[in-house]
Amino acid sequence: MPSVRPLFVVAGIGDGSGTGAATARLFARSGYRVALISRGPDYLNKLATELNQAGAEATAFPLNDYTPASIKSAFASIKSHWPSSPLRVAVFNAGYGVWKPFLDITEDEVRESIDTNVLAAFAFARAALLEFTKLELETPNDGGVAGDARKRGTLIFTGATASIRGNTTTSAFSAGKFAIRALSQSLAKEFGKQNIHVAHSIIDGGILTDRTKSQRKDPSWEANQDVRLDPNSIAKTYLHLVEQDSSAWAWEIDLRPAHEKW
Template identity: 85%
Template sequence: MSSVRPLFVVAGIGNGTGTGAATARLFAKSGYRVALISRGPEHLNKLAAELNQAGGEVAATFPLKDYTPASIKSAFASLKSHWPSSPLRVALFNAGYGIWKPFLDITEDEVRESIDTNIVAAFAFARAVLLEFTKLELETASEGGAAGDARKRGTLIFTGATAAIRGNTLTSAFAASKFGIRALSQSLAKEFGKQNIHVAHSIIDGNILTDRSKSHRNDASWEANQDARLDPDAIAKSYLHLVKQDSSAWTWEIDLRPAHEKW
């Protein structure tokens, strides 16, 4: 392993049992340093301690009070200062805010929170990432990361949802913002692909197995049936696959669902 470890940054890890945390674990195992950006310092610190115990000083936390552009910009300044010699090669925007209510029951504050988290914060995160990517030369295998000779400067991934491609009852505010993040990712993919920067969007079409989903469903058969729910570790593997893709065959959008999901 080279002494130069590339950097992976993820925004949004929840309580450490979902997609963001699973992806952080996999990238740490794959030779990356891991920068964790999220609200909730308790869960951040717990995940960082787990990663560092397993693989040395590979993870650091950058807690946010909120997902405002100013907070995100400050977090990126801190992580660059923390690891000045590690090139940022992979970034995952996994933060989100969901609201499922009848349209006439949704408040102005809930609409604003959905837009601020799912769109405005995504813009700020993407800007910070792309400013770093555009400074880099093409990644080489000597950096020790997963991309190797895939001829890219970096990979930016957005976690989306079914609501990014179709609205439904109770999803008006959620779908509107998820449509926005999908449009953002497509626009960035077209603009920055010319600079060998890979931008991808993932549609998560189904329920993910997390502590929260298990407590809400309280359904042992659903939890045990691997064909009925999404596994965060499996999602992470798909994200790593995107990073490894050669520039002659890039994916902009993937949709991930369990085998028994209705779609």
């Protein structure tokens, strides 16, 4: 194990049963220190406790909102908490969804969608990239637990079907997800030249979480891995993106269950 552990930060862990939490667990097992950013302090602290009890190093950094000021403050707190750990991986998994006919969507819902899906994504990316650009290329002793020695850091955005295709009730949601995809592509082209890997993941299908299980109330859907996405499998793909070497980086990857209609 390197003398200085690298740092992994994720924004958006929901109730602790989805993609953000699964990714935090996997990177914790892979030797990273884990910084958790989210608006739900109860779930956030519960996940941090779980990871620490399993032998990892994890800390919760709860937010009242996803404003740029709050995100900047969270990153400052992370840096203060682990001043010697280089930030190597950042995952923006936060989101806000509203699924309504266009004329039923309120101004407040549009504003929250833009604030969370666009402004927060810009602020998170800026904070992560400012840290990445300070780093030297990885060496065997600077915390390169997993990854390419030609890579300063990896920034991953979680997208959705709505990132590439609008539908009858997704006007506000798709507007935000389209924006994140465009942001990711722009950053990949700009910062790839500095050996910083930016990637966008399209999650095309239903994810198995506590919320989706309670909504569907369908044991067959839960049991059949061919019809739903497993957050642990998504996490493995995120780790794979981090481990890609600089001769073959993926900017975008789409994930769906085998029987998804697409």
